C-alpha cells in the first residue's frame with residue numbers, strides 16, 4: 001500500500017475554473033515527490049485538495065487514498081484527525097499562516113492538545129523539543145510571530161507540521177518568500193527531518209532546480225494536468241515535454257555556473273482554467289507544436305524508465321497518427337543532446353511549427 005495515491009483527481013472551483021484535471025500521483029513511504037509548474041498551474045489547488053482544504057462549493061472528483069484511507073469519503077471527525085496526524089501542510093508565507101496575536105509556543109501546542117499526541121503535562125516539553133528540532137531555541141516559544149525573522153517563522157511552521165508526527169508533509173512553496181541563503185537552510189532542514197523520520201514529502205515549487213535537488217521524483221503540471229513525471233534529476237536535466245524543458249531552462253542549473261546568470265524565460269502565461277485552449281493546452285506557447293496539437297491532447301506515455309511525458313514528440317506517443325512528424329523538430333526525443341538549450345523561446349523554432357507565442361514576461 002502506498003502512503004498517498006491520487007487517482008484521476010479533478011478540481012473545479014465554483015466559478016467553473018477547472019484548476020486540476022485528471023491528476024494521478026503516488027508517493028511511497030519515505031519518498032519525496034516534487035510538483036513543479038508556473039504560477040496558476042494548479043499546484044496549490046492540488047495540495048489543498050489532498051486534505052480537503054478547498055473553499056466550500058468547489059467540486060472535487062476522483063480518489064485520494066492516504067495510507068489506504070479514502071480522504072474524499074472521510075467523515076469530518078476522521079478528516080480532522082488525519083489533517084495533522086496523517087498529513088500536514090507547510091504553506092508559503094508563514095506570516096499569513098501564523099496568528100499574529102498568539103505566542104508561537106501556543107500555536108505549536110494547539111494541534112498537540114487537539115489531537116492529544118502528548119499528555120497534558122508534557123505539551124510544553126513537546127513544544128520545546130519541536131522548536132529545538134527545527135533549530136530554534138526553546139525560549140522562542142514565548143515570542144510572537146512578528147518578533148521572528150522570515151526564516152524563523154518558516155521553521156515554526158515546520159515545527160507545527162511535525163507536531164502530531166504525520167506520515168506525510170506537504171510543503172507548498174516553503175521557501176518562496178525567503179532570501180537565497182535562508183531558502184537553502186530551510187530546504188536542508190526539511191530534507192533532514194524527512195530523512196530522520198522517514199516521512200513522505202510532497203514539495204511544491206515553480207523552481208525545478210530546487211525540486212531536483214531535494215526530491216526523488218518530479219511531476220510537472222501545466223494547466224491543471226500532469227505533463228511529465230519521472231526521476232527528479234533526470235527530468236530536470238533532460239525533460240521530455242517542451243514545457244518541462246522550458247521550465248528547467250528558466251532556472252539556474254545546479255553545479256553549472258555558466259547557466260547561473262543566463263536563465264531562459266518562457267514567453268506567455270498559463271491559460272485561464274475556465275477558458276482552456278483545445279487540444280494540448282500548452283500548444284499556444286509551444287515552440288514545437290504541430291497542427292495536430294491544437295485539436296488533440298496527448299496522454300502520458302513512457303519516456304524512459306519510470307518516466308512518462310504527454311507530448312506528441314515523445315517516442316511512443318501517437319506519432320503514427322500525426323501527419324508530417326518526420327520533418328518536425330524533436331526536442332522531446334530521448335536522444336536530444338542538450339536539454340538546457342531547449343528552444344523554448346527560439347523565434348525560428350516557433351515559426352517553423354506555426355506556434356503562436358504569447359507576450360514576453
Ligand SMILES: Nc1ncnc2c1ncn2[C@@H]1O[C@H](COP(=O)(O)OP(=O)(O)OP(=O)(O)O)[C@@H](O)[C@H]1O
Nearest residue numbers: 013015017019038039040041042043044045046273
Ligand atoms: N478560490 C478560487 N476560485 C476560483 N479560481 C481559483 C481559486 N483559487 C485558485 N483559482 C484558480 O485556479 C488556478 C490554479 O491556481 P493555483 O493557486 O492552484 O495555482 P498554483 O500553480 O499553485 O499557483 P501559485 O504558485 O501562484 O499559487 C488559477 O488559475 C487560479 O486563478
